Amino acid sequence: MNRHFELADIDHSQLTELQDRLREAEETLEAIRNGEVDAVVVGGPSGQQVYTLENADRPYRVLIEQMQEGAVTLSDEGFILYCNQRFAALVGADREALIGESIELFLSSTEVFAFRHLMASGRGTGRSAEFILRSSTGLWVPVNVSIADLKVDAQMPNVLCGVVTDLTHSRERSHELAAANMRLASEIEERRRVEDSLQLALDAADMGHWDLDLVSNTVTRSTRYDTIFGYANTVRAWGLPMLLSQFVPEDRDAVREAFSLAESSGAVEIEKRIHRLSDNSIRWVQIMGRTFYLNGKAVRISGVVSDVTDRRHIEEQLRQAQKMEAIGQLTGGIAHDFNNLLMVIGGSLDMLDQRIEKDDKIVRYLAAARLGVARGAKLNQQLLAFSRRQDLRTEAICVEDLIDTFENLLDRAVGETVKVKIEKAPEPWYCRTDPHQLETAILNLAINARDAMPQGGTLTLKTDTGRLDTKAATANGVGAGDYVIVSLADTGVGMTADVVGRVFEPFFTTKEVGKGTGLGLSQVYGFARQCGGFVSIESRLGIGTTVFIHLPRAIRADAAKTVAAPAVEVKGKGIVLVVEDDGDVRAVASSLLENLGYSVLEAGNGSDALKLIDSGKRVDLVFTDVIMPGAMNGMDLVREIKAKHAKIPVLLTSGYTAQRIAVDELAHDLQLLRKPYTQVDLSLAVQTVMNKST
Amino acid sequence: MTEDEADAMPAGQYKLRLFITGSTPRSARAIENMRRICAENLEGRYDLEVVDVYQDPEATKELQIIATPTLVKILPEPLRRIIGDLSDRERVLAGLDLAPLDKGDPGHP
Numbered sequence: 001m002n003r004h005f006e007l008a009d010i011d012h013s014q015l016t017e018l019q020d021r022l023r024e025a026e027e028t029l030e031a032i033r034n035g036e037v038d039a040v041v042v043g044g045p046s047g048q049q050v051y052t053l054e055n056a057d058r059p060y061r062v063l064i065e066q067m068q069e070g071a072v073t074l075s076d077e078g079f080i081l082y083c084n085q086r087f088a089a090l091v092g093a094d095r096e097a098l099i100g101e102s103i104e105l106f107l108s109s110t111e112v113f114a115f116r117h118l119m120a121s122g123r124g125t126g127r128s129a130e131f132i133l134r135s136s137t138g139l140w141v142p143v144n145v146s147i148a149d150l151k152v153d154a155q156m157p158n159v160l161c162g163v164v165t166d167l168t169h170s171r172e173r174s175h176e177l178a179a180a181n182m183r184l185a186s187e188i189e190e191r192r193r194v195e196d197s198l199q200l201a202l203d204a205a206d207m208g209h210w211d212l213d214l215v216s217n218t219v220t221r222s223t224r225y226d227t228i229f230g231y232a233n234t235v236r237a238w239g240l241p242m243l244l245s246q247f248v249p250e251d252r253d254a255v256r257e258a259f260s261l262a263e264s265s266g267a268v269e270i271e272k273r274i275h276r277l278s279d280n281s282i283r284w285v286q287i288m289g290r291t292f293y294l295n296g297k298a299v300r301i302s303g304v305v306s307d308v309t310d311r312r313h314i315e316e317q318l319r320q321a322q323k324m325e326a327i328g329q330l331t332g333g334i335a336h337d338f339n340n341l342l343m344v345i346g347g348s349l350d351m352l353d354q355r356i357e358k359d360d361k362i363v364r365y366l367a368a369a370r371l372g373v374a375r376g377a378k379l380n381q382q383l384l385a386f387s388r389r390q391d392l393r394t395e396a397i398c399v400e401d402l403i404d405t406f407e408n409l410l411d412r413a414v415g416e417t418v419k420v421k422i423e424k425a426p427e428p429w430y431c432r433t434d435p436h437q438l439e440t441a442i443l444n445l446a447i448n449a450r451d452a453m454p455q456g457g458t459l460t461l462k463t464d465t466g467r468l469d470t471k472a473a474t475a476n477g478v479g480a481g482d483y484v485i486v487s488l489a490d491t492g493v494g495m496t497a498d499v500v501g502r503v504f505e506p507f508f509t510t511k512e513v514g515k516g517t518g519l520g521l522s523q524v525y526g527f528a529r530q531c532g533g534f535v536s537i538e539s540r541l542g543i544g545t546t547v548f549i550h551l552p553r554a555i556r557a558d559a560a561k562t563v564a565a566p567a568v569e570v571k572g573k574g575i576v577l578v579v580e581d582d583g584d585v586r587a588v589a590s591s592l593l594e595n596l597g598y599s600v601l602e603a604g605n606g607s608d609a610l611k612l613i614d615s616g617k618r619v620d621l622v623f624t625d626v627i628m629p630g631a632m633n634g635m636d637l638v639r640e641i642k643a644k645h646a647k648i649p650v651l652l653t654s655g656y657t658a659q660r661i662a663v664d665e666l667a668h669d670l671q672l673l674r675k676p677y678t679q680v681d682l683s684l685a686v687q688t689v690m691n692k693s694t
Numbered sequence: 695m696t697e698d699e700a701d702a703m704p705a706g707q708y709k710l711r712l713f714i715t716g717s718t719p720r721s722a723r724a725i726e727n728m729r730r731i732c733a734e735n736l737e738g739r740y741d742l743e744v745v746d747v748y749q750d751p752e753a754t755k756e757l758q759i760i761a762t763p764t765l766v767k768i769l770p771e772p773l774r775r776i777i778g779d780l781s782d783r784e785r786v787l788a789g790l791d792l793a794p795l796d797k798g799d800p801g802h803p
Contacts, residue, residue, distance in 0.1 A: 031777040060716070
């Protein structure tokens with residue numbers, strides 16, 4: 001038939017091909033029939049399916065049983081269809097007992113829903129989640145469950161394959177890791193805290209930090225370091241040479257030496273001067289550091305730096321103040337004794353004058369001797385002024401009111417080559433001071449200014465007002481507040497810092513021998529201090545010197561004015577009790593009083609004097625020294641007399657009249673005669689007191 | 695198989711594909727036999743690919759594989775399938791159009 005015809009048409013090669021294919025088909029069938037194949041592949045609507053003919057999945061079973069993960073197949077409802085030995089071990093049950101059981105038996109009730117969700121969700125894809133399995137031995141085992149759907153025919157029931165991984169060890173490891181992390185974090189936190197408080201401490205101490213790496217020769221610094229050295233912008237790390245270049249040339253070698261020494265000694269501590277870059281000023285810095293060693297070799301020097309300029313300044317002021325105080329004590333003591341000596345000499349001269357026959361020569365000698373006593377007394381006065389033990393007659397005055405007097409004084413003092421300028425304060429303030437002493441102070445300053453300007457120049461007297469804050473006041477040893485400032489500026493040669501540091505010392509002078517006493521500035525210093533103020537000085541070589549007298553402002557003006565007494569001796573009558581511890585002085589005083597017509601009683605101390613008065617003897621005037629040794633000094637005696645014998649007038653005398661007497665209310669209406677006094681002085685004082693009491 | 699594929703292969707080069715079923719002993723044997731035959735008869739002129747039908751069941755469709763193990767000679771044409779563990783060396787050589795070694799002149803039966 002047709003087919004036969006077709007066959008006839010087929011050529012030989014086609015025939016061979018067909019024969020081969022037939023043989024292939026027969027061989028295939030034969031092989032299947034003989035069981036020489038493992039599996040057959042069957043095409044279907046859902047793709048190619050592989051059907052294993054023999055126990056071809058045995059290797060997989062072995063693998064599954066060997067592995068350290070639990071393996072299960074589950075029905076849609078969560079019943080265990082198969083599980084490996086490892087899974088059985090995880091849940092602590094026999095494998096035989098597990099098949100057919102629900103896996104939910106081993107889940108906590110709170111996780112059952114999540115597990116069902118995991119089984120149902122994402123059909124066709126692998127998915128996983130973590131659970132805690134409760135084994136039948138009561139242990140809770142953290143696990144990861146990974147689930148995949150097994151592809152089967154639509155008609156077949158759904159099967160899920162699960163791999164259960166024990167997370168106990170990994171959890172433990174992560175716990176350990178977490179604990180280690182926590183420790184690390186707390187250590188970091190602790191370190192940061194220490195660093196913070198260190199930084200805070202450094203900031204509070206106004207200290208900068210630096211670190212010199214000796215290996216790379218670089219210096220790293222904190223911001224405060226740069227501020228101290230005056231670097232506005234952050235500069236990269238630099239080496240030791242750069243560090244050294246910031247110091248003034250004179251100090252550089254010492255700094256270099258200190259740093260190289262630190263490599264062996266282990267520490268560096270220096271206080272040297274730098275050129276601050278921001279304002280080119282010279283500042284003192286203190287550098288302290290320690291050396292760090294690695295294998296016995298110095299590798300780093302690290303430490304702090306602080307600007308100690310202000311501290312040094314204050315220390316310098318304190319040293320100066322202490323020195324002046326000590327010198328003041330010394331000079332005050334000397335002046336006191338010296339006054340008594342002058343008193344004896346002067347009094348004796350007065351008496352000699354009255355008792356001996358005089359020719360021209362004797363008159364000249366006496367006059368010369370008196371002049372010597374007067375000059376000695378004047379010098380002594382300046383010493384007392386410096387030691388702040390002079391008798392200040394303070395009153396509230398407005399310095400501007402005295403300017404005219406001062407101007408005349410200055411014109412006369414400085415000569416014609418020096419021009420005098422006056423500048424007044426914008427607002428006249430009052431200050432409590434002794435106008436005569438102020439005048440002396442200005443005169444002393446003017447003489448110094450004149451001597452500083454041998455070729456002429458300008459002298460400027462200026463009054464000003466100002467307020468001192470606590471810091472500035474403390475630095476100058478006075479109280480904070482308002483001050484009247486009287487300054488005298490010259491355009492003279494100026495002074496070096498060394499000279500400025502010593503100018504207030506008594507007998508310190510740069511003038512030629514015989515030209516100055518060295519007491520002028522000492523008087524200014526002591527006077528200002530005694531008034532509750534202070535003196536400061538500014539001087540630049542070749543430019544000039546300005547001295548500022550600061551006097552504390554007073555609130556109101558006193559109307560009191562002293563009236564100059566006539567300088568003629570006045571004789572009188574009456575009984576005067578002379579109280580004086582120094583026998584020579586007492587004898588002189590008694591003689592002078594007798595010369596003036598008075599009768600004299602004597603006592604060597606306060607107690608004897610009081611006994612004498614108490615005994616009822618007539619005494620018209622008590623003339624007593626203020627400072628006496630023993631239980632009762634002059635002021636104590638005055639107090640007793642006021643209490644018991646208020647009618648007896650008292651005249652005080654002292655070579656050592658201290659401020660404390662002036663402020664004593666008892667002394668307010670008392671007359672004080674300054675040693676050394678002349679017969680005239682004494683007569684006037686006695687008259688004044690006796691007249692007042694009557 | 696396309697014209698391009700045929701063109702890409704140098705003349706006398708064999709392109710073979712062996713279908714197996716995972717790591718069954720028969721599959722392992724088939725792989726062993728195949729390696730030996732290739733080494734002895736086709737040194738330097740064959741390209742052998744082993745396909746696990748478990749991993750890639752769809753790969754069986756193109757070459758109409760119905761059972762494993764099956765060796766398929768894709769090139770040179772004509773296409774031939776040899777079923778079984780390939781332990782019958784004569785049959786394999788015949789299927790590959792290779793004369794047994796003792797007959798000499800391989801490649802031209």
